[in-house]
Structures are given as C-alpha cells and as structure tokens.
Amino acid sequence: MVQLGRADTDESLVSRDDVYGLLSNHRRRYALHAIKQNDGPTELSNLAEQVAAWENGKVVHEVTSTERHRVYTSMQQTHLPALERAGVITHDNGTITLTEQATDLDVYLDVVPGNSIPWAEYYLGLSAVALALVAAVWVGVFPEWIPKLAWATLISLLFLGSAAYHVYQNRSMRLGEADRPPEVRE
Structure with missing residues (x-):
C-alpha cells in the first residue's frame, strides 16, 4: 500500500x-510534470495549454x-478530479496545487530510455x-607487479561511477x- 491521501474517504492508503491506474494516462503524467515545474499553484488554463503543446509536439x-x-x-x-481524489493535488477555482503526497509517485515512474x-x-x-576480474587476479592471470588492492579499487570505482x-x-x-516530460524527450 502507498501512503496517499484520499479527499473523499478517511482511507489514507491507496x-x-x-x-498505476492514476499514472496510466499520459495527460495525468503530463499534468503532474507541468505542475511540478512551477514553484507554486498552477492555473488550469496554463496547464491545459502546456499539456496540449506536449501532446501535439508544438511549442505553447x-x-x-x-x-x-x-x-x-x-x-x-476527468483528470484533475482523479488526481484530487487520490490526494495528489488540490483544485480550487481553476488553481491547482500539488500536495506532499505527489512526491510519493516518483518511485512508480522509473523510466528506461529506449x-x-x-x-x-x-x-x-x-x-x-567484477567476479571474473577477481577470479583472474586470484589465479594469477595478471602480472604480479600490479597490487591486488588496485583491482579492488578498480571494481569499487566501477560500481561507484x-x-x-x-x-x-x-x-x-x-x-x-x-x-x-520524460516520455516526450527525444
């Protein structure tokens, strides 16, 4: 269960x-992306214009x-009421504001580029x-003048990088x- 607020019930777990249903629609993902880009509340008219631009591959x-x-x-x-019911946004008279629960959605959006x-x-x-390198060092495939600690350092740097x-x-x-949004980047 995910800790998200619900505006219409006392349940706090979704x-x-x-x-996944909430994020399954590209317009909701685009809307969340656009709202997150703003430092504060977003007007519905500006949001609709930006989402339409992304959908149609145009500038605003x-x-x-x-x-x-x-x-x-x-x-x-459709989309803003669904986001509001999930407790991700508040929507009041055309002004949309993200809630703290919106940050919990990022874990579900691990996008792997094509x-x-x-x-x-x-x-x-x-x-x-790394295991093959360790085995090769262990059986002495590499020259003796290379310290074994150098191989451990190399493996550690590979994982760190x-x-x-x-x-x-x-x-x-x-x-x-x-x-x-990640899915419309080239």
Whole structure:
C-alpha cells in the first residue's frame, strides 16, 4: 500500500493498482510534470495549454484553441478530479496545487530510455565482470607487479561511477525535473 491521501474517504492508503491506474494516462503524467515545474499553484488554463503543446509536439504559442479546449475539458472533467481524489493535488477555482503526497509517485515512474538497458541487468553484468576480474587476479592471470588492492579499487570505482550515473539519470527522468516530460524527450 502507498501512503496517499484520499479527499473523499478517511482511507489514507491507496493500493499499488490505484497508483498505476492514476499514472496510466499520459495527460495525468503530463499534468503532474507541468505542475511540478512551477514553484507554486498552477492555473488550469496554463496547464491545459502546456499539456496540449506536449501532446501535439508544438511549442505553447503554436497550440490552437481547439487543441487547448480539448485538453482543458478533459482535465477539468476527468483528470484533475482523479488526481484530487487520490490526494495528489488540490483544485480550487481553476488553481491547482500539488500536495506532499505527489512526491510519493516518483518511485512508480522509473523510466528506461529506449536506447538503454534496465539498470538491474546492467548491475548484473557489472557484477559478473567484477567476479571474473577477481577470479583472474586470484589465479594469477595478471602480472604480479600490479597490487591486488588496485583491482579492488578498480571494481569499487566501477560500481561507484555506475551508481552515481544511475542516480543522475533517475533524477533527470522524474516528473517535473526537465522542460518536457520524460516520455516526450527525444
């Protein structure tokens, strides 16, 4: 269970399925991304315009009134009420504000870029390489003049560098961290 508030019930726990359902729609993900980019409350009209721009691959000033209206209507009638029921936002007279519970959603958005391998597979491969290196040092494949501590340092640096890059990439893929949502970046 995930600790998210519910505006319409006394329950404070939302099932994992509910969270995935909440994030299953790209407009809700885009909306969360846009709201997180602002330091404070966001106006529904500005939000609809930004989401319409991302959906249509345009800059904001090129969005037509039809595109903006279509997003505005679905946000107002469907998506914002769903986010508010989950306790992720508050919506009052066209002004949307994130709640503290919105940060709990980031863990469900581990985006793996299309040209990348999943991190679990990467670390499995890195561990296999490290184990092979340790075995090679143990049986004396490498020259004696290279200290064994140098190999341990090399392995540690490989894992440290990989972990640092992993943290950097995960932070850059969070909603609200970049100009555009992770799934629309090129």
